[in-house]
Amino acid sequence: MTEAPWLTVVGLGEDGLDGLSPASRQVLDRAEVIMGPPRHLSLLPETGAERVEWPVPFSEGIPILTGFRGRHTVVLASGDPFWFGAGSVIARHFKAGEWTALPGQSTFSLAAARLAWPLEDILTFGLHAAPLTRLRPHLARGLRAILLLRNGAAVAELATYLNETGFADSSLHILEALGGPRERTQKISLTEALLGSFAHPICVGLEVAGPGQAVPKASGKPDEIFETDGQITKRPVRALTLSALAPHRGEHLWDIGGGTGSISIEWLMSDPSLTATSIEPLAERAERIRRNADALGQDRLEVIHGTAPEVLDGLALPDVVFIGGGLSEALLNWLREHLPAGTRVVANSVTLESEALLALWQEKLGGELLRIELAQAAPLGPRRGWKSAYPVVQWSVTL
Known part of the structure; x- marks a missing residue:
């Protein structure tokens, strides 16, 4: 029994x-x-x-x-x-x-009832134990969201963050102690939020307005949203790479040679169920990946400072691997020997040596080779012409 x-x-x-x-x-x-x-x-x-x-x-x-x-x-x-x-x-x-x-x-149900907002159209966030940067991928004019905040002081922190991201025209509905005798509801501007005092427990109905830059929903986010030293997979190539990586719900990515972290960060933006580990051999770049991930609301990204394949032992096995740097025969051999069948691998190369290596391995294991050639219009004397970028060779295979 x-x-x-x-x-x-x-x-x-x-x-x-x-x-x-x-x-x-x-x-x-x-x-x-x-x-x-x-x-x-x-x-x-x-x-x-x-x-x-x-x-x-x-x-x-x-x-x-x-x-x-x-x-x-x-x-x-x-x-x-x-x-x-x-x-x-x-x-x-x-x-x-x-x-x-x-x-x-739930607090969300009570808040929606007070605001007359249909919950099915509203984003909900529990920010009482999470950073405000979780909002960043979603901030756009017209967004309405209900936020749980840590305490009354967090209202001013929210107002500051919205100002810094260019959404200073946003409005806040402050909902204190919902459902109890101390309940109070008021609509205020960000300036009033910075000057006011608010009681815990608190949630906020957010109406976003202002000229701030929204992060597009499609793959291939603008290069400008990432802090970089120039080592970044450029937007068009990144869009094609995310398409090749083909994230599915609940999958885990290894991003080897993370650079700025743009691939793993965009991977995480695709769905909240996804996880990722970025491996970067240069300490300065590993720190930059961490900053980019935190600033863009992807603080769940794991960043490893080290060289693959040496640091791969002991990591949670991936469903998908992206090789954006550090491509070598030793790395490919390690992946083939240690990863289970069904793991997807995507590798990008720009040098003749790495291109030859990918061609050799495509002959061994199959998969698809794609050559990506891009050109942008640029000044050419008094006129314009096409300025070509280095071609990228991409290999995609399922082990």
Whole structure:
């Protein structure tokens, strides 16, 4: 016979017990331990249960919670624990059958109701524990989004960031303590956001306006959005390369010879389920990749300073490999010997030596060879002519 779960995650709103379902009330009444942030605990009357404040950082609470195994334990979370909440973290650390969840009304639903915004048309972000740069790929005139922020001071930080990115005409709907007796809603400008004081818990309805540069949704982002020392896969070639890499949901990329990180960053922009590791032998460039990834909201990019294939041992195996630099016989041999069948490999070359190497390996393993030749109009005396770039040879193969 299966035992009942000892752990229940309860979604709590700012109205405390008033907003709880009968099932949630019943669970709280029989709880031996109630664990949660101090603000959540303060919303409940005394029940006789042991009360434990969840520590900061959040990860330190998991060992404490594990120590209550076998006792009826409730963890308090905000609203819906599985929408930018604690639910998914707790679920990763405990077996199915040990825990259950009773969600409350989400902050996003309450905010959409106050603003009369259809949730299916709105982007939602949990930025209470994530950088504001997560917004960067999405910032464009006309965007509406609902953001969960860390605290009241983060409103001024958001206003500063929008100013810096060229969207100073944006409007903010400040929604404080939604669903409780302290609820307050106001629409303000960025200037008012910089001068104001706001109470926690807080979320913001964002309406983006201003002349800032939006990041295109298609592959081949503008070269200008990347910090570079000139070592970058140029936009048209990058678009063709991303097409050859053909990202699928949940896949992991190795970007070998990362340069500025443009390939792995665009890969991550394709879908939030994607992951990537960029390997770069030059320390200065590895640091630049990190800055580019952070600035463009792709802080989940893993950056490795080292030379392939020497640093590849021990890394999580990829679904796809891109070789943009450091192409060698040793590297190709390592990939063939260590990666499983079905791994896709794409390599770009610009030198005669690397082109000859790709031609040799295409003869061995098959795949497709593509020669990319581009030219741009440029001044030629008083007129114009075509200025050709170095041709790029691209090899694509499935091992």
